[in-house]
Each structure stands twice: as C-alpha cells, then as structure tokens.
Amino acid sequence: MLTLDNINSLYGKSHVLFDVSIDVREGEIVTLLGRNGAGKSTVLNSILGLVPNVIGKIKFNGISLVGLLTHEIVELGVCLIPEQRDIFQILSVEENLQIAQKGNSQWEIKDIYELFPRLEERKKNGGGQLSAGEQQMLAIARALLNGPKILLCDEPSEGLAPVIIQEIVSTLQRIKESGIPILLVEQNLRVCEKLADRHYIFEQGRVIHEFKKDDFLSPESAAIKYKYLSV
Ligand SMILES: Nc1ncnc2c1ncn2[C@@H]1O[C@H](COP(=O)(O)OP(=O)(O)O)[C@@H](O)[C@H]1O
Numbered sequence: 001m002l003t004l005d006n007i008n009s010l011y012g013k014s015h016v017l018f019d020v021s022i023d024v025r026e027g028e029i030v031t032l033l034g035r036n037g038a039g040k041s042t043v044l045n046s047i048l049g050l051v052p053n054v055i056g057k058i059k060f061n062g063i064s065l066v067g068l069l070t071h072e073i074v075e076l077g078v079c080l081i082p083e084q085r086d087i088f089q090i091l092s093v094e095e096n097l098q099i100a101q102k103g104n105s106q107w108e109i110k111d112i113y114e115l116f117p118r119l120e121e122r123k124k125n126g127g128g129q130l131s132a133g134e135q136q137m138l139a140i141a142r143a144l145l146n147g148p149k150i151l152l153c154d155e156p157s158e159g160l161a162p163v164i165i166q167e168i169v170s171t172l173q174r175i176k177e178s179g180i181p182i183l184l185v186e187q188n189l190r191v192c193e194k195l196a197d198r199h200y201i202f203e204q205g206r207v208i209h210e211f212k213k214d215d216f217l218s219p220e221s222a223a224i225k226y227k228y229l230s231v
C-alpha cells in the first residue's frame with residue numbers, strides 16, 4: 001500500500017538517500033534499522049514531504065506523494081509520530097486528545113483510555129508534566145485519533161524504561177491488529193524482532209539488506225547484525 005521506488009533525497013547539496021526502494025503491505029509492521037545517521041528518519045521525512053528535494057516515486061494506495069504538500073499527505077491518512085514526540089506541553093492530556101480527534105477516525109478518546117489507562121489517570125495533567133513514556137503514549141494516541149491509514153513511527157522506545165517499552169510494543173501490536181500498518185524506525189533489536197514482519201537494514205543512505213521475520217532470527221543474520229547494527 002506504501003511503495004518507495006528508487007528514492008534519492010537531498011538536503012541542499014547533501015545527498016542523503018541513494019536509490020531506496022521499500023514497501024509496506026496491508027497488515028504489516030516493517031522496520032528500518034541501521035546506525036545513527038544511516039538515513040532512517042530521512043526516509044520517513046521524505047514520505048511526508050518534509051525533505052526539500054526528493055527524486056523518485058512514492059505511492060500510497062496508488063496516489064503519488066512526491067510533490068504534494070505535507071498537509072495533503074497527512075489528509076490521505078499518512079501519519080508520522082516524530083522522534084521528538086510532538087505534543088502540546090501547555091495543554092492537558094485530555095485537551096491534547098480532544099484537538100487531535102477527527103470525525104473519520106475509528107478511534108475515540110474512550111478507546112484511547114482503554115488502550116492506555118495511564119493516560120486516563122493523567123488526563124488533567126499538562127503534557128509537559130508527563131514522563132517520557134507517557135509522552136510517547138500521548139503521541140501515539142494523538143496519531144490514532146487522527147484516523148491514520150498507515151503509521152510512521154520514529155524510535156518510539158528511545159529513552160524509555162523496559163517496562164514502558166513492553167507497553168509500547170503491545171500497543172503497536174494492537175494497532176497493527178486493528179488494520180493499520182506501521183513503518184517503524186527502531187534501534188532496539190528485541191523490539192524489532194518481536195514486532196516486525198520484515199526489516200530493511202540501512203547503511204549510509206542505502207538499503208543493504210532485507211529480511212523476513214524468520215530469516216532475521218536465524219543464525220545467518222548474526223554477522224550482518226554485528227556488522228551494521230553493532231550488536
Ligand atoms: N535537515 C537536515 N539537513 C541536512 N542534513 C540532514 C538533515 N537531517 C538529517 N541530515 C543528515 O542526513 C543523514 C541521515 O540522517 P537521518 O535520516 O536523521 O539518520 P538516522 O535517522 O538513520 O539516524 C545524516 O548525515 C544527517 O546529518
């Protein structure tokens with residue numbers, strides 16, 4: 001449903017992505033892996049129209065995204081949860097949720113409180129008073145209320161305690177089961193192995209390997225993980 005075909009992305013004269021071809025199919029969680037600076041966030045930003053110069057084809061449900069404005073891409077149901085977890089610090093949790101709610105979303109605030117009971121407990125608190133894990137939950141919640149058809153998620157587990165990571169993992173699993181595919185940038189290998197149907201490994205702006213879930217768990221993948229992911 002989302003296809004990138006030979007994408008080259010540039011920030012000014014700085015050429016960051018080289019002939020990147022990836023796809024996300026109906027019902028999948030797909031991860032992008034690679035060291036810092038490999039170009040993973042640039043892939044997500046290129047899809048959203050946030051990189052000034054993108055050459056190549058990006059199609060979402062048959063619609064070409066290259067050249068569209070970011071808000072037009074968002075209106076098609078492509079939703080990005082950026083690494084810095086855009087939430088409104090001065091609004092309460094509930095206000096953050098209320099302004100995110102769109103009429104055409106299959107998710108309502110009551111569903112969000114069921115998914116994240118923690119957010120209901122904290123609903124009167126300001127966004128800025130939340131822990132990092134709660135902020136990530138709120139960022140995911142806001143994305144769901146927007147009625148996404150696909151979710152792009154940039155390092156959701158970054159800086160979170162293991163027990164919170166568990167919660168985020170099971171939430172992403174439930175989102176997938178609700179029918180929303182996810183393109184996930186993630187450094188935590190355990191999270192990737194648990195969640196993803198397929199993996200793309202990036203190195204210096206190129207896709208150098210693609211793995212299916214089972215192949216990624218096989219002993220043969222260990223050398224590649226060691227070489228390109230430093231594990
Ligand atoms: N806004 C920007 N302007 C110029 N260069 C950028 C910008 N954002 C990222 N880069 C460069 O693009 C490369 C890939 O970055 P990024 O996509 O953030 O990697 P990753 O997410 O894999 O850590 C890096 O060399 C980075 O310095």
Ligand SMILES: [Mg+2]
Pocket residue numbers: 040041042083154185
């Ligand atoms: Mg990044």
